[in-house]
Amino acid sequence: MTDTLDRADPVTVFYDHGAEQVVLGAMLRDPLVIGEVEAIVSAGSFHKPCHPLLFEAITYLREKGRKTDPTSVAGYLADEKLLTRMPGGVLYLDELLEAVPVGAPVGEATYYARTVADKALLRDFDAGLEKARNDIRSGAASNPASLLERTRVMISDLGMRAAGDGGPKRWRDIIRPGLDAIELAAEEGSGPPGIPTGIPDLDRLIHGLQKQRLYVVAGIPGGGKSTLGAGDFVRSAAFEHACATGVWSMEMTEQELFNRLICAAARVPSDKVTDGTLDTDDWTAIARVCGQTEDAPLWIDDTKGLTMADIRVRARRLKQQHGLELVVIDYLGLIESASSAPRNQQIDEMARSAKNLAGELDLAVVLLAQMNRAYAQRADKRPVLTDLKESGGIEAHADVVIFVHRDEQFDKTKRLGEADLIVEKNRGGARGTVEVAAQLHLNRFVSMAMP
Template identity: 35%
Template sequence: MSNMAEHAGIPQSIEAEQAVLGALLRVNDAVDKMGDLQAKHFVREDHRAIYSEIMRLVMAGQPADPISVWAGLEARGGAHIQGLGPYLNQLAQTVPSAANVGKYVAIVVDRALLRGVMHVADSINGLAQNTKGRSADEILDAMQTMVTSLAERRVRNEPKMIREILGSVVDGISDRAEGRAFAMATGIPSVDRLFNGGLRPGQLVIVAGRPSMGKTALTSDIGLNMAENYSVLNFSMEMEGQEIASRALANRGRVALSSILGEIRPDDSAAWAGVTAGVVKLDDIRFAIDDTPAITLLELRMKAKAWKRRHGLHVIIVDYLGLMTGGEGEKRHEQIGSYSRGLKALAKELGVAVIALAQLNRQVEGRPDKRPMLSDLRDSGEIEQDADIVMLVHRPEMYEPENEDVRGYAEVLVRKQRSGSLGDIPLRFEGATCRFEQWTGGTPSPAAPRGRGRERFEP
């Protein structure tokens, strides 16, 4: 058996480990109370081996008692099995009761976490002393990754009978019937109708399009609308804060962006009045900007959690997935997939809606019908899997610049919605003020072929 002295001075509870193993040997059904306990949580090697063998037998539907566990361990061999036969009997006989096994499990997991903290602290110290050519920022990122990984302990979520869940479902029906549903309106009526009132906490919304289609303008417009009632945090890796603020001023003040970025004549009273009105409107909303370039998912998580703690948070905008760094995997599509998974997890963890921008690949350029499809999502099909809503932005005038009929016409093609219908939303894009509004009138000609089974949402 393992030498107890080798574990001296580290967080441990040998008694709790013995109590867990003894309870399992006496009552195999105690396995239902193990929660997230794993073999690695035991400090002693022989205890890890015993726990693994018990779980193997129970999962196979076989009895796990001192004799069967010993037989399995002996068949596998190893230095740690010496003297385990009598020890297994001792474990089963000395545990007073299996009733409190849940408390013993919590102690074992707690001590394992404390040992993990010590290990991370030692590793961080080693990184600082031996950088191996890495910069301080790279060391800090590695440190944050280790700490976050250690902190991400899954809370056990027990199954519930459907009757226990129906109560909240009925409450939601009542709230919607009485106008109290917690859907955050985007400020664009046709979008809100298709989304049953707006966006909801926990959702990951992907807004995708080819370059210059207006996906940044659309998400910024939605974010500014929502910031009148909710707290919005915009992570922009493509534009600096001043450029985003200038676009917002043009949007809210209805002043041409070219005038704001250029020069407004002293006698242009309309433009100056618009600037003043825009400043007043922006002063009253909760719209924050973080323009950290090439941000990692970990940095984004930490900043979002801190912002929510200090200021409250309802909506996160990420512009855009392709510019994030530090993802898991060596291939680009694996990294992009890790970002979308992480953002979906963050949306659920913080109870916020996350709007993330994504690029479409060039395949759309080679088709007669330029309207994008889900398969055009660039770098990773996992984006489609993780998203609750996928909106594809399409502006025909980008392909038909001489066609006056499609000037300013834009479509938001909703090609995925977990809890709602799909549809095509016609909008008007005012490029000068970076603003999207309702489209009035019929579909401009020539009409692009429409997909089957899609509902067209008129304003």
């Protein structure tokens, strides 16, 4: 029994059944072609209903080390009761062999494979645009920013497919770039490969804030997570190293963040700004810092109620216009979600989106998060990953998790003016604790180690 679609052999904008036949025929004729074709297309690339079945049968037999000639493939299809899905049964395999140009080299098969892949790309593009149109017309697109972001992600993914990005790479193709990266690191000396955090001991442990990585900075309220993530990291990146930095602050206003950054850089007690008691020396220090940092590549967005989709759209714009290198989000618990899923699932999706943002835009992302206060009831107050509020998704997607811990928050007689930056997760590196001076009156942490 055959499908009437299988009797046609058309060429349209969205599929080329003739090219599909050449690809499958070449795979049946020469096992060496199969690997080359697999690197270009998948079963989903084929349009004619019987062709994905044939492709999967051939690649399955090859994976199992079995023969992939027409007789073997026909036998496998018969055993799986799939042979009746072929138009004409076993005779269709002969038709595929005849479709291959006589003496065609491997390059001929890969040429037709790329044609098949291109047609599949156009089909998926059309389907994605059609879904977006339907969402608009049906009223499902209640959040235009979210719809635009989904469409952009779809187009970005298709663009990567069109460019041939992604997918497995052969070892020999990785050797040269790998050695070049090692050589470059050696030439640059002992400094961190990522953006310096402003705290040398922390840089030695996590090697700076590196591209395509998600850094979670966590603490209890008032513990100093914003001071570290939205303060020290930002000043080091934007003010000291001219790295384009974007801060999304859903907790503090633009003015509050300005006050914190300027007081820390000028070393002026923040309560003087709040009380309006700045003296002449304070004003001089603030004016000097303003002059020095006027052209700093720093952008601050204090819009409330943003979703991760909103942040990604705005970050992407800064990346295109200014070469954004670092994103800081303060903080996870205040990010809005359009989902009706349980909160822990929403948090998981937000953390995943933050990690994807780092990879898509090739930058570092610092995400601030709160800890559960329950850990304060334990005898051992040292935080662990499960102390993250709604922790599962956060710890799964983060590359580095840094807890800001101060003993004096639990016992006013212990280690006054000191804090521990506890690196509890460090993908590809060691965990450890960095002791710092907590100069919170200046909104800053300072390394206690000698330079």
